[in-house]
Amino acid sequence: MSAVLDHHGDHAHDHAHDHPHGWRRWVFATNHKDIGTLYLLFSFTMLMIGGILALCIRAELFQPGLQFFNPELFNQFTTMHGLIMVFGAVMPAFVGFANWMIPLQIGASDMAFARMNNFSFWLMIPAALMLVSSFFMPGGAPAAGWTLYAPLTLQMGPSMDAGIFAMHILGASSIMGSINIIVTILNMRAPGMTLMKMPLFAWTWLITAYLLIAVMPVLAGAITMTLTDRHFGTNFFNPAGGGDPIMYQHIFWFFGHPEVYIMILPAFGIVSAIIPAFARKKLFGYTSMVYATGSIAILSFIVWAHHMYTTGMPVTGQLFFMYATMLIAVPTGVKVFNWIATMWRGSMTFETPMLFAVGFLFVFSMGGFTGLILSMAPIDQQLQDTYYVVAHFHYVLVAGSLYALFAGVYYWGPKWTGVMYSETRGRIHFWGSLVFFNVTFFPMHFLGLAGMPRRYADYPMQFTDFNQIASIGAFGFGLMQVYFFLFVVVPMMRGKGEKAPQKPWEGAEGLEWEVPSPAPFHTFENPPKLDITATKVIG
């Protein structure tokens, strides 16, 4: 890949002496674009690993009875699938996007702390190694679910400690990454790029980074208590000594719920860039988009116990959390309406980024509606910990976060690599993913309504057919991602394909389209002069 990214020579701003080559360029990187690329490659690798684990889960669930794995191993798969997807695939992918795009979008020369930026990246490698290698530790990987509920975690083998320390390191990485992003946005905008002229992607990341800094330490606190309960005789989660297992859940979900918005807000940002570009019309309701994002972030701190309706909260608690949760539909709705109003009376074309963005809108909203159904306490009493929940969060995470990531790769990929993807292949990827996604996860709603619990290695015979459909879909979906990797990502990285113009999308706006494709190693070393809309460089 370096062949492509190295190609930049003609740009006036470049400093030859500042342009490392070979492995040092990547390992010692301080360039936001290189670090962004590293993040994206890392996250794609983790998506593959997490995906293979998911396929193991689906293979086991193809039929009732245990065919491939014992239940203990199955639980390890489920747990590690969740952890790897959340902390290894989706979050780093968005950080990769932030690294690449935020300095470009706001006219900054780089991230505020370039060395710390690389540190945030390299911290993920030891953590990922620890997590993945825990499969080979005595007793196998952690098997207590990605939520790591006490007291089950207290029973886990040594891998649990490896997992806890890995999460600490990932948390540190996230916090440093977030500080970097916030400071870059607050302090490094080109003159004229006021906050309210900033692209929404930068806005959503600003708010996401705030959420991350607020909640990652809380997760660290929770798992630190797990660690001391495991090894140092404390009694945080042990009722015999006055502790409380539910205390873990409160602390975890105080992190956990904002965490799910951490995984969706940057996706909203990406979609908010793409829809106006392909509707050839300005984003509708920019200001309300910003406020809606902020409201979602604030509300996300007061809804956590909707994951805990069945733990037996008092009535008042149930009611409070039910109402608060439902409220989130309002700002999210504002966003959906704004996107549609942006499309309304536009002049739309449907290249792959737009297809994924529209796909996102449609399928994510289905996930949002099932979320709303879950937020109703009495109904959740029936659905909690069933496959309905699994269906809900894959609709918002896969068809939400992951689709937005795909959309972003197609949209900004030409800027990164300097070559266009193949439109036909993009379409195949989109339609294949859309169909197989729904084949996989739609039947899970039925399974959940019928009462099939999640994290089950085996199930009653009556659930067989829907599980088989889901498993077939999962393998199809997996294949589509292999196709994406081999036929879209690899060619782009190798520079195969039509050369991308500086601005490949007719309707696109923003400073990233003011620099050549591929973006040169150094951009905006001196702050650019911007026009009044802060979308064009005029000097």
Added chain:
Amino acid sequence: VESLPGGPAVNQTDLHPPVTKIAAEVQTLHYGLMIVCLAIFVAVFGVMFYSILKHRKSVGAKSANFHESVSVEIAWTIVPFIIVTAMGFAATKTVVAQKDTSNADLTIKATGYQWKWGYDYLKGEGEGINFLATLDTAQREMSNSGHPSGDNYLLKVDNPLVVPVGKKVRIITTANDVIHAWMVPAFGVKQDAIPGFVRDTWFKAEQTGDFYGQCAELCGKEHAYMPIHVKVLSAEDYSAWVQGKKKELAAKADDPSKVWTQADLVARGEKVYASNCAVCHKADGKGAGPIKALDGSTKVLDADKMVQVQVLLNGQNNGAMPAWKQLSDTEIAAVITYTKNSWSNKTGQTVQPSEVVAARK
């Protein structure tokens, strides 16, 4: 496979047919919410698809350049706000009803163990009855074989919970080791069972029959194998069952001061072992993976019998080996004697129930 009445139906796409008022209300709420959501969904995405069809460049659409409208924005903030508030109101009554466990006719404590349920009838007709409900062992073997069959696969237990029809039954949940959840979909009931704490829920079944559920909180490797089977009987049948069960329990009750022969203890212990220990430690006592072998274990072979008694009473390794204090003194004595004299273990030691009583303090 056929549908299982009271359990899952083949390719069921909806909640279970409700058997309690609460379950019925939940179902109504679910339908209502589904309809509202579907309506909004169709309306919102109808607009989007209309726009996608009409406002595309290929049909010659030119883009307009409006991008703001305060009134529209306010409208689509207020209207959803009203809708969700209305949804909340609709659900409030059910939330309150669901949590109202007062004035129960019968109170039963359900204790989650890794991996079985223990039931104690605390109050009401049948008070004093207690038993464990374990997945039928043949089911677990079928699961391992990979070729299961039967309509009640994974749902068949040895001792179902029995309750009378039309009576308010309050279930108190708690757990011995980790969190479990007691769920019966047809009753609209799911309640986590939390070690060291009690929680409660209730139901009033409106028809007799068999109803099934499963443990709904990840509780370790056998999480999928601790089903719940509730038998709802008519008042008369229930009374008869209570009489029978009480007699049975009285006959089975062991006198902990009785002195047993080693052979009798081993014979009894083998049964206890098969139904409690073999899931993890295996029938051959060899264990597997992180699970310690009993065959040749230093703790089992220890000359001080109390070493093993303490492990059984208190568990080990943070409960990875759970505490088994819920077993009777005789059962503990028997199973220890069995493990001390089986496979290659030839200690010749015998543990009498009275020694367990003493160890319990």
Added chain:
Amino acid sequence: MSAVSNHGATPYYFVPGPSRHPVMAAIGLFFVILGAGQWVNGHGWGAWSLLLGMVIWLTVLYQWFGDAISESQSGQYSDRIDVSFRWSMSWFIFSEVMFFAAFFGALYWARNHSLPMLGNLDHQVLWPDFKAIWPSAMAGLTASPAGTVEPFTTMGPWPIPTINTGILLTSGITLTIAHHALIAGQRAKTIFWMWVTVLLGVVFLGFQAYEYMHAYSELNLKLTSGIYGSTFYMLTGFHGFHVFLGMLMLLIITLRLTKGHFTADRHFGFEGAAWYWHFVDVVWLGLYIVVYWM
């Protein structure tokens, strides 16, 4: 490896060239977590791995900060970078606040929700004889429903915690005196008051260590003393660790001052460490009230 684009003038925004510090630091931390995970499970070699990792990590940090300091001293850092440092330190402190919030939250929940619940009527099914009273509210109780916790005496505010409060408050004042002296360009005075502040930090830690020893040997108050011991040691220990960090920061700043770093108008390194110290101070006041008095 070092700074580039340096033609004498201060760049608009200094972006460092490639650096091996981040990856080396990550390798150091790899050995730390690898070792820690093994050590807590009773594998002796884990301690060595942890030690090796710490050595690598600290060495790298030393070099890394060394680079940053020399960049700063050579005038590469524009005012804008100064602002970046301010923002980043503020957000870092915010993250620390949230870290403490998790433990304060645990204390709150355990005292005001779990404990009363464990002792209420419903829970008599499980814990018939349990009296739900927080240990510091009545002598001799352990707040352990199963009675598995050995009796212990709780830690009151007298005398050590109160002395320590005084020490921390004083150190805040001495630090401020040092700051004013720095602004006034009185370097010797600055250095003197910085040493006093560092010393106060050390004394605080000494008292805290003494308090722990006293708790273990005389009060029988241990990590294993039920939920009271858990929250007591987690909160005070985590805080003590932060005092240690803050003290190290102040020490480094003092040493830098003796080397002639910092000017009257440019000394964010100083201020950042001072902010951190004040933060540690404020957390202590919270602790002092909710852990020792309530």
